[in-house]
Amino acid sequence: MSKKVSLKDIATKVGVSTATVSYVLNxxxxxxxxxxxxxxxxxxxxxxxxYMPNQIARSLRKGSTNTIGLIVAxxxxxxxxxxxxxxxxxxxKHNYTVIFGSSDEDCVKSEALIDxxxxxxxxxxxxxxxEGCKSQINALINREVPLVLIDRYLPQLNTSYVxxxxxxxxxxxxTHLVEKGHRRIGMVAYENSLIHMSERIRGYKxxxxxxxxxxxxxxxxxxxxxxxxxMEKIIGEMLTHLISDALIFATNALSLAGLYAxxxxxxxxxxxxxxxxxxxxxxxxxxxxxxxxxxxxxEQMGRESVRILLDEMKGNTENQHIQMAxxxxxxxxxx
Amino acid sequence: MSKKVSLKDIATKVGVSTATVSYVLNxxxxxxxxxxxxxxxxxxxxxxxxYMPNQIARSLRKGSTNTIGLIVAxxxxxxxxxxxxxxxxxxxKHNYTVIFGSSDEDCVKSEALIDxxxxxxxxxxxxxxxEGCKSQINALINREVPLVLIDRYLPQLNTSYVxxxxxxxxxxxxTHLVEKGHRRIGMVAYENSLIHMSERIRGYKxxxxxxxxxxxxxxxxxxxxxxxxxMEKIIGEMLTHLISDALIFATNALSLAGLYAxxxxxxxxxxxxxxxxxxxxxxxxxxxxxxxxxxxxxEQMGRESVRILLDEMKGNTENQHIQMAxxxxxxxxxx
DNA sequence: AATTTAAACTTAAACGATTAAGCAACTTGG
DNA sequence: CCAAGTTGCTTAATCGTTTAAGTTTAAATT
Numbered sequence: 001m002s003k004k005v006s007l008k009d010i011a012t013k014v015g016v017s018t019a020t021v022s023y024v025l026n027x028x029x030x031x032x033x034x035x036x037x038x039x040x041x042x043x044x045x046x047x048x049x050x051y052m053p054n055q056i057a058r059s060l061r062k063g064s065t066n067t068i069g070l071i072v073a074x075x076x077x078x079x080x081x082x083x084x085x086x087x088x089x090x091x092x093k094h095n096y097t098v099i100f101g102s103s104d105e106d107c108v109k110s111e112a113l114i115d116x117x118x119x120x121x122x123x124x125x126x127x128x129x130x131e132g133c134k135s136q137i138n139a140l141i142n143r144e145v146p147l148v149l150i151d152r153y154l155p156q157l158n159t160s161y162v163x164x165x166x167x168x169x170x171x172x173x174x175t176h177l178v179e180k181g182h183r184r185i186g187m188v189a190y191e192n193s194l195i196h197m198s199e200r201i202r203g204y205k206x207x208x209x210x211x212x213x214x215x216x217x218x219x220x221x222x223x224x225x226x227x228x229x230x231m232e233k234i235i236g237e238m239l240t241h242l243i244s245d246a247l248i249f250a251t252n253a254l255s256l257a258g259l260y261a262x263x264x265x266x267x268x269x270x271x272x273x274x275x276x277x278x279x280x281x282x283x284x285x286x287x288x289x290x291x292x293x294x295x296x297x298x299e300q301m302g303r304e305s306v307r308i309l310l311d312e313m314k315g316n317t318e319n320q321h322i323q324m325a326x327x328x329x330x331x332x333x334x335x
Numbered sequence: 336m337s338k339k340v341s342l343k344d345i346a347t348k349v350g351v352s353t354a355t356v357s358y359v360l361n362x363x364x365x366x367x368x369x370x371x372x373x374x375x376x377x378x379x380x381x382x383x384x385x386y387m388p389n390q391i392a393r394s395l396r397k398g399s400t401n402t403i404g405l406i407v408a409x410x411x412x413x414x415x416x417x418x419x420x421x422x423x424x425x426x427x428k429h430n431y432t433v434i435f436g437s438s439d440e441d442c443v444k445s446e447a448l449i450d451x452x453x454x455x456x457x458x459x460x461x462x463x464x465x466e467g468c469k470s471q472i473n474a475l476i477n478r479e480v481p482l483v484l485i486d487r488y489l490p491q492l493n494t495s496y497v498x499x500x501x502x503x504x505x506x507x508x509x510t511h512l513v514e515k516g517h518r519r520i521g522m523v524a525y526e527n528s529l530i531h532m533s534e535r536i537r538g539y540k541x542x543x544x545x546x547x548x549x550x551x552x553x554x555x556x557x558x559x560x561x562x563x564x565x566m567e568k569i570i571g572e573m574l575t576h577l578i579s580d581a582l583i584f585a586t587n588a589l590s591l592a593g594l595y596a597x598x599x600x601x602x603x604x605x606x607x608x609x610x611x612x613x614x615x616x617x618x619x620x621x622x623x624x625x626x627x628x629x630x631x632x633x634e635q636m637g638r639e640s641v642r643i644l645l646d647e648m649k650g651n652t653e654n655q656h657i658q659m660a661x662x663x664x665x666x667x668x669x670x
Numbered sequence: 671a672a673t674t675t676a677a678a679c680t681t682a683a684a685c686g687a688t689t690a691a692g693c694a695a696c697t698t699g700g
Numbered sequence: 701c702c703a704a705g706t707t708g709c710t711t712a713a714t715c716g717t718t719t720a721a722g723t724t725t726a727a728a729t730t
Contacts, residue, residue: 006686017710022688032689033707055454057686060715067434075419081416085409092436097451099402099434101427102420112373116432119390170567214584256617263621282591284615296667341716352680357718367719368677392716395685 004026005049013049014041025053048119059121068309069117070100071110072151079252079279079298080128083150086302087126094310096123105130105192105224124309126150131194146312148305152196153321158321160312162305167194169294169326170203170248174278176292176328177246178211180335182274185213186244188235188254191221200250218244231257232264238302239265245273246334252279261288266297270335280329289332299322336395340384348384349376356381360388367572367614394456400588403644404452405435406445406462406608407486411558414550414587415463416634418485421637422461425578430646432459438463440527440559449475461485466529483640487531488656490617497657501531504629504661505538505583508611511663512581512629520548521579523570523589535585547612553579559591566592567599574600579670580608587614616627617666624667632659 007018007025014021016038023032024042034042045051053205059065068091072080084100091098099122101113110130117125124146132153140147143218153161160208166282170187187204190197201219208217220238222231235258238244249255257276267273269289277284277293284291308320342353342360351358351373358367359377369377380386396401402522403426407415419435426433434457436448445465452460459481464472469489475482476492488496505522512520522539525532534553543552555573572595573579584590590612602608602622612619612628619626636659643655 004686006684007688019689019711020709023709026688032679033709036707038708045685046423050452050613052454054395054456056391056400056456056685057715058409058688059387060391060717061396061688062716073422075410076413076417076420078411078416080411081413081419082411084435085411085415088410088435088437091409092447097434097455100419101424112427115387119387120432121391203569210349259617259621281617283621286594286618286621286623339716342718343716351716354681354719355679358679368679370678373678388717395715396689396717396719398685494714618685625704 004054005051006054007051009049010045010051013037013045024137025051028089030032033064037040040208049197050249057118058183060158063290065121065146066095067099067120067122068306069120069122069125069127070098071112071113071117071125072100073105073130074102076102077099077253078281079296082298083302085293086299087306090303094306096310102134103128103130107131107133107175108199111136114333117146118143118309124148124313126305127195128152129154138288140286143243146309148309150301150305152194155195158319160308162301162308162324162325163196163321164296164301165323166199166326167206168248169204169328170200171207172326172328173248173294174204174211176330177248177274177276177334178207180270180274182245182246182334183213184216185246185248186216186218186220186238186239186260187248187250187290188220188222190254191223197250204248228253228257228260232260235261235296236265239267239273244268247273247278248274249278252277252281254278255291255293256281256283269333274335275333287333292331293329295327295329297326337348339389340386341389342386344384345377345380345386349373352379360386362513362610369402382393398456399458400456400557401430402432402434402457402607403457403641404448404455404457404460404651405433406438406448406452406460406461406467407435408438408440408463410435411437412588413616414631418632418637419486421634422640425638425641428493429641431645438465439464442466442468442471446471453478453480456539459483461640461644462490464529466527472543479590483644483647485640487529493654495643495655497636497643497659498531499636499661500658501534501661502538503536503645504663505585507661507663508544508583508627509539509542512583512611512669513548514539514540516668517550517603518548519579520583521554521555521573521583523555523557523573523593524583524585525589526558532570532585536608542651551579563588563592563595567595571600574602574608581610582608582615583611583628587612587616589613590626590628591616591618594618594626598622604668609670612668615647615653620669626663626668627666630662630664632661635659 006020011018011021021042024034031037057145070087088098107130110133114136126148127149129149147159149159149161153163164193189201216285249258277291280293280295284293304322345356346353359369359374364374405422410516423433438445442465445468449471462484463486464484481493483497484494524536543634586594604610612626615628615630619628639657
């Protein structure tokens, strides 16, 4: 890489000190009383030399990097990909850059990412925390690093967060199925103790109880890191000795695995089995009977999380807790 | 944010200079002949104080940031999301961090991103260049910034790149359709002069000519930034006065828009219309007759691009040009 | 015993910006 | 005409590392 142009080069060329150059290029010429001709010379020289400020040097001096660290489960997962895009756009608007990392819901990876980002002096974090990573997050809190949790939060910790109202989302989904005449409603969830999952399960259970269907409660929990084929197989087995006439899937990936299983097992939807998915996906639209699903307000979630983070970075230490309402997109898969 | 622990804090605590601490913590104790006890004390102190090196300071001093800038069209697009994930993993393995940005195929955004990343002193770029951004890329070349183009390249410029063999990909797709008995084969492409698109179109045209079907050549070009509904409408219009018995879609987004249009217009696939998509998507699997598609070797592309970039960052100035073979996943949509 | 070599550090400059404090050379007010 | 203020800069410290070039003390060699 060729040598870069620094403040000093401009200073030398114009014949002033770097301080003066810095003032002018930061728009402080009035405040710092730099002469009009000198200011013009400096600006001209900067343009001529194609000067670009070294953000690293500036960051070191200022103690802030204008960088946000974003940690999600997997950037390749469209849910997080879309979220990342919204965060990116919002960050750029406020002159921040995003560095990202995928944790794979794995504490070791998550910790490595957090450490890397802390070393790189990010000004704040947006994190979808993984199971069992409480201590890492807590360490951030103790260091007073601005932080917003997203998608899930840790009830034991005092942080800002932006999540879905998962309880109501699933509660309403169950109610919808009941209204459509289904009774033996099952749920397919992840084996995960985090709040987003437990709230979805709680929403399911309470709704079942409230509709006098507690005897029909049946939850299948699947490990997160299984490849899709495995998930599909497990759900497929559920389908062969079918005890449910409706299934709710607790995540997008589970919904997809479920759809593959239903397709493989040639179950008729909704006649034999009604389905409700999570998050939305083009595949939902092309399934024989388009899937009813729980839609998250991604756009707002991304924006709010950045807004709150910026707020915290400005010094606001008050934690903000946001639970957003989902929308049930009702289509043919529930009858 | 609470004050951070610096080398100086450790130095003070142990009673040595920061130089000694730096040597020890960088594993240079042998080479720089630091005493065994002192080294141990330093390591203990570092652990005790939970020292984390300030990457910003290190970067400033070393002149390299261990950061890769990744610019794609849209991180929310699964194609680029998956690519980003692979780049991320590969980068982490080599102790690099990725900062990313989405250009939306827009030169203004792309330039802003490049400038931001240059200011942040990224050590190298992986870029999916947008139409008409040649001068920006050229500026990078002139600055001798390590750079790998991905997905498309600029034939006029001397850069490394990793792309699909788009010509052969589409050529073979046409041949497949011809073998399946289709003759009036059309193509739906983007209005884009970049090489990836022009090569796909050229592959289509040459294949048609080679199969004596030049009279059947029909290409519909659609602007990139249209919302999906618009694309769907345009493709829908094509379908109502149907002059083709087969369609090849030149990208993933176009394939999806096409599927929606086909569904809306209730065309029977493959009887009335055969289809070939690009890139793969779960929706392809749930379409009435699963879609035949051109699959890109994403994993290898991501890895290769990082490998080449690391190579360039190590000082290798030789440009590497990689064209990868696609695979035609044949299914029911072509008869 | 004088000189060289080695061991175990320290000193201080440098990276490229920001910014508080200082200092001439004017202008103004009384 | 002199003190005070204003204008238009400069000086130099600082951020937290890295690293070339010393320095001191002890051990080895001649």
